Amino acid sequence: MLAQDFRRLAMNQAAIAAMKEPSDDDAEGSTDTEPSPVNARPASMDLDPLSRLLRKNKAWSAARAQEDPDYFNKLLNQQAPEYLWIGCSDSRVPANAILGLAPGEVFVQRNVGNQATHTDLNCMSCLEYAVKELKVRVRNIIVCGHYGCGAVKGALKLPSKTTNLVNCWISDIRQCRNEHRSELMALPTLEAQIDRLCELNVLRQTFHVATTSTAGAASYRSRMDAFNAYMNTMANDT
C-alpha cells in the first residue's frame, strides 16, 4: 500500500515538474531538470541499498516476538518513558545503546551539536511533549554532549569553511566560543580547544533547558527541591 501511495505522490510531483517554467530557464532545462521520482525510479522499485537494513529489522522483530509473543502489542499500547535525552545526531552516540536502555524507556531528540536553544521549535516541542504529555520528571532530562563533535569543530572554523544551513544552525556554539575565547585561546592545540568547547557547549545547552518555561514550570509544580538537568559528556568518559 505504501509503495502505491508513494508512486501516486510521485505522479503528482511529476505533474508539478511538468509545469510551465519561466522561458529564460529553457536553455539549461535539459541539464538541470528537477529530480522526478517517477522517471528516476525503475519499474522494479529496487530496494537494494536498504535491503540489508530491512532484513536486519525483520530479524530484530522476529527475535523480539520469539522472546515474547505479546512484545509489540505491549509496546504499541503504551509509551511511558522515564527519561528525555537530548543528544547529538552523531552516529557514535545512540542513546539507548550507550545507556543500556530498551525500546520504550527513553524519549529522544537528536540534532547536530546537541543544541537546545529556546527558538528551536523542534527541540522545544519535544521538551514540552516529554514534560507535559509524557510526564517525564524534570530531573530525568539528560543533555548529552560528546568529544570530537563535528558541530563544535565547525564552530571553531571560519563560516566560509562550513556549509550554509549548518553554519546558521551552530550559531549558539559560536556564541559559546565567543564568550569563552580567552580560555579557549590559551589552550595549546586545536584539539584541546575542540574538546573544551564540547564541554562548554553541553553546559550551555543544559542551562538553556533549565531556563525554559516548560522545565521551570514543571519544577514549580512538582515542588521538587532540586533542579537536576545532568549531562553525560562522553560514552567513554568512565
Added chain:
Amino acid sequence: MLAQDFRRLAMNQAAIAAMKEPSDDDAEGSTDTEPSPVNARPASMDLDPLSRLLRKNKAWSAARAQEDPDYFNKLLNQQAPEYLWIGCSDSRVPANAILGLAPGEVFVQRNVGNQATHTDLNCMSCLEYAVKELKVRVRNIIVCGHYGCGAVKGALKLPSKTTNLVNCWISDIRQCRNEHRSELMALPTLEAQIDRLCELNVLRQTFHVATTSTAGAASYRSRMDAFNAYMNTMANDT
C-alpha cells in the same frame, strides 16, 4: 571539572535571578521565584535519579573496552555512517536497536512526529551535514514513521487539546490531514484515522526530503539513476 563548571554557571544564573525585577512583580515574587540552580542544588550534588543510567553507561563502556581495547579510540577518530535516519522521538522507535546497527553506522535526527519540513533548521542542517560533510548517499536516507504516533493523534484533535509549542510544531501533519480529509473521514474509527494519517505523514515527510535542494543537488552530482528515500513504517511491520 564539569561539576565545577556547572556550579560556576549556576552562580552566574543566581546573580541574574537576583537582578532587580519590576516593582509590580514584588508582591508575588515570593511564591513564583525563578528556579535558582544554586539554591536548588544540594551541596552533595546528589546524582541519584540518574545513577542507574550512569552505572549502565559504565557497564556498557567496560563491555565494549573488554571486547576491543581500542574500541573508543577507533570510534573517536572516525564518523563515517552509511545511513541518515529521520525518525520520531517516541521511545519505542530507537534507530539502532530496531535496525540492528552498531554505534557509528547511522546518523540520526529524531523529533516529535518524524517531521522533515524545509523551514526546520534543526532537521535541514542535519540533512545537509549528512549529505555534504559525511557524504551519506541520498538513497541511504530513511524517513521512519510508526503507528500509534502521539504527534499524529494530536493533529487529529482540536488545537485547544494540545499543548502550545507542540501545537505549532505539528502544523504540517495538520496540513496533511486537511489535504486527505475525505479519505480520513471515510474511515470507521479514530484508530483507523490515526494509523492512516501515520502512513500519509511519513510519505509526506519523505517527499519533503526528496524535494530539498540538499538531497536534490546531491542526486544530480552523483548521477544516480534512482532517487531513493524509503521509509520503514513500523518496527513490527514485517
Added chain:
Amino acid sequence: MLAQDFRRLAMNQAAIAAMKEPSDDDAEGSTDTEPSPVNARPASMDLDPLSRLLRKNKAWSAARAQEDPDYFNKLLNQQAPEYLWIGCSDSRVPANAILGLAPGEVFVQRNVGNQATHTDLNCMSCLEYAVKELKVRVRNIIVCGHYGCGAVKGALKLPSKTTNLVNCWISDIRQCRNEHRSELMALPTLEAQIDRLCELNVLRQTFHVATTSTAGAASYRSRMDAFNAYMNTMANDT
C-alpha cells in the same frame, strides 16, 4: 473573487471541523468548539472593523494615481530598493515614515525586538533575498533598535511573566542581558536597565548580521573596504 475564495476555504475548514473527534472530547465539545469561519461569518461579509482602513487605502491609491497616472505600473514592474531595514514590530518605528522614504526604496523585516539571529529563517531569508536577489549593498543594511522596547522589557522580567512564544523568541536578548549583567545591575533604575539593554541589543543584532555568511560573502565579492552595518537607535535620537 477573493471573498469567494475565502468562503470556499472556509467551507473546507468547516468540513475539517466536522471530522470525528476523540470521544473523550465530546462532553466539552459544545463549549469549546473550534472557530468555524463559516458559522462565524455573517452572510453579509461585514467589513466594518477594517472599512476605515480600506477607505484610507483607496484614498492613498487615488492620491498617488492623481499625482502620476503611471505610478502603480512603474511600481509593479520594478523593485530595486537601495536599503534593507531590520527593525522592531513596534508600532512607533515604521521604517518608511521615520526615514522619509517612499514605497519602493527600502526592503523591510520587522519582528518583536529587532532580532537578527542566525537560526531565524524568517530574517535570514530576508537578508539573503535583499543581498543576493535585490543586490542591496551590505553597507546599506540597517538594524534599527529603539528605546522603551517591549521585547527588551520582557527579557528583564521573569520568564513566568511573559507569554509562551514571546518567551522563546526573546532568548537572544536574555543572553545579551546575561553577558552584560554586571553593567546592567550597576544601573540605578529599571528604566535605565531597559534603555541600556535596548542599546546592547541593537549592537548585538548588528553583529549577528555582520557575521552571517550572506553579508560576509557579499562584502568579499564587492571588495568593499568597509563593512558598514549601522544602526539608528531611536526616532527621536537627534
Added chain:
Amino acid sequence: MLAQDFRRLAMNQAAIAAMKEPSDDDAEGSTDTEPSPVNARPASMDLDPLSRLLRKNKAWSAARAQEDPDYFNKLLNQQAPEYLWIGCSDSRVPANAILGLAPGEVFVQRNVGNQATHTDLNCMSCLEYAVKELKVRVRNIIVCGHYGCGAVKGALKLPSKTTNLVNCWISDIRQCRNEHRSELMALPTLEAQIDRLCELNVLRQTFHVATTSTAGAASYRSRMDAFNAYMNTMANDT
C-alpha cells in the same frame, strides 16, 4: 556612546578572528579572511552611505517636534496599536503609507512572501505579543499580500533557481502551488500563474493565522460573533 560600543564589540570580534585556525586553512587564509570590522572600518567612521537617511530621519523628527513639542514623549510612553499587519518585506508595500496610518497605530510583521506559518517563531511570537500583550482585537489582524511578489515567483521556479535560505523559507508557498496545480496549470501565462498564486498564498496565510491557538483563543474569549482576518491584496486594488 554607540559608536564606542560598536568599536568595542568589533575589537572582540577581531580577537575571535585572530584565534588559531585549523592548519589546513592557512594556505588560503590570506585571500579568504573573515570580515574584521576593526580593520575594515576606517578611523573616521565614515557615515556616508547612510548620511542621506540620517539627515532625512532628523528632518522628520524635527518636523514632528515642531508640530507638537510633546510628540516623542507621548509616543515613548505608550504603544497601543489598534491593528496587526502581517505583510511582505517587499519595498512597495509599506503598511503605514498604504493604509495612511501614523506611527503608533499598527503593529507590523514583514517577511519575504507575507508568510504566517505555525512553526515560524518570528511571526507567531509577533501575533502572540499583539493579541496577548497589546490586546489587538483578532478582527483587526490583517494579512496583506500583493501581486508580482518575488517569493511567489520563486515558488514557481525550480528550487535550483532560487537561493538556499529563501528556498527553504518559501516552502509553504510551494505547498500552496502543489495543492492548486490543476488550476494554476490551466492558466495561459506565467504572469497569470504568479498573480493567482499571490492570491492563493494570502488566503492560505490568513487561514494559518485564523487557526493558531493564539488567534483562536482570543476569539473565544471575546465571544466575537465573527472571526475576521481580512486581507488587502494590493495597494492599487481599488
